[in-house]
Amino acid sequence: MIIVTGATGQLGRLVIASLLKTTPPAQIVAAVRDVAKAADLAAQGVQVRHADYNDPASLDSAFAGATKVLLISSSEVGRRVPQHRAVVDAAARAKVGLFAYTSVLRADSSQLGLAGEHRETEALIRASGLAYSLLRNGWYVENYTAGLGGALAHGALAGAAGEGRIAAAARADYADAAAAVLSGAGPVEQVYELAGDTAFTLAELAAELSRQSGKQVPFHNLPQHEYREMLIGVGLPAPVADLIADSDAAAAKGALDDSGRALSKLIGRPTITLADAVKAAL
Known part of the structure; x- marks a missing residue:
């Protein structure tokens, strides 16, 4: 049973x-906080069970009969460690055969501010005694392409990543990697450093957007604090603006670059190209 x-x-x-x-x-269990939102999964024959990271008892029920568990990291930055601890502990009680976790690229040495909670979670997993696989995901290309409409509307793409290269891949690429690890019959690695095949700079992203849209959209590189203030000015909450600006600043130092191609090797196909990502966004 895969949870x-x-x-x-x-x-x-x-x-x-x-x-x-x-x-x-x-043989698949969708462990969710709101069962009603998983009606479409249930209609496909997937088992749907209530599981709340803040309710350990619900996790014990959700993990009954589990052989493999994928912990997709919580979206509640700042609360992740206790939430993840509850999941790890429940998996240990269930004696699952494999525990997989969506971490972040080079979590053990990353300069990303969000890497801290991932490092702490990885330590919890290692201490649990469970067989594990750390899926250290690089950046989602959607983190950038989701804002291309705004860049077109304002006539510029802003950021704070400078000339830093970003080896991003699509969510679907990372999802296929997780599925490959969970469904494989053979041994899996303890740590996968996963990233896109070809890295790009934000200037290259802006150039590709310009090419496909037919509208000149330059990249404006801003100091981290100015980028943060700009994000707050367009309506983002301060914690989210902090996270995005910090991530760009870390990208400028190489935190999101990678050339290992472990992701494409794992999924057996190339990861999404920058041109295809922009095309899909447009």
Whole structure:
């Protein structure tokens, strides 16, 4: 029985869809906080169970009969460690055979501010005694392409990543990687450093957007604090603006670059190209 937590989130749904290509739906459990939101998964034959990271008892029920568990990291930055601890502890009580976790690229040495909670979670997993696989995901290309409409409207793409290269991949690429690890019959690695095949700078992203849209959209590189203030000015909450600006600043120092191609090797195909990502966004 394969348990996928956070199964109604953007990544979780893609993991379920990928698993369904090779795994009978009755062997997949969508562990979700709101069961009503998973009605479409239940209609496909996937088991749906209530699981709340803040309610350990619900996790024990959700993990009954589990052989493998995928913990998709909580979206509640700042509260992740106790939430993740509850999931790890429940998986240990259930004696699952494999515990997989969506971490962040080079979590052990990353300069990203958000890496701290991932490092602490990885330590909890290692201390649990469970067989584990750390899926250290790089950046989602959607983190940038989601804002291309705004860049077109304002006539510029802003950021604070400078000339830093970003080896981003699509959520679907990372979802296929998770499914490959969960559904594979053979041994899995303890740590996967996963990222896109070809890195790009934000200037290159702006150039590709300009090419495909027919409108000149330059990249404006800003100091981290100015970028943060700009994000707050367009309506983002301060904690989110802090996270985005910090991530760009870390990208400028190489935190989101990678050339190992472990992701494409794991999924058996190339990751999304920058041109295709922009095309899909437009």
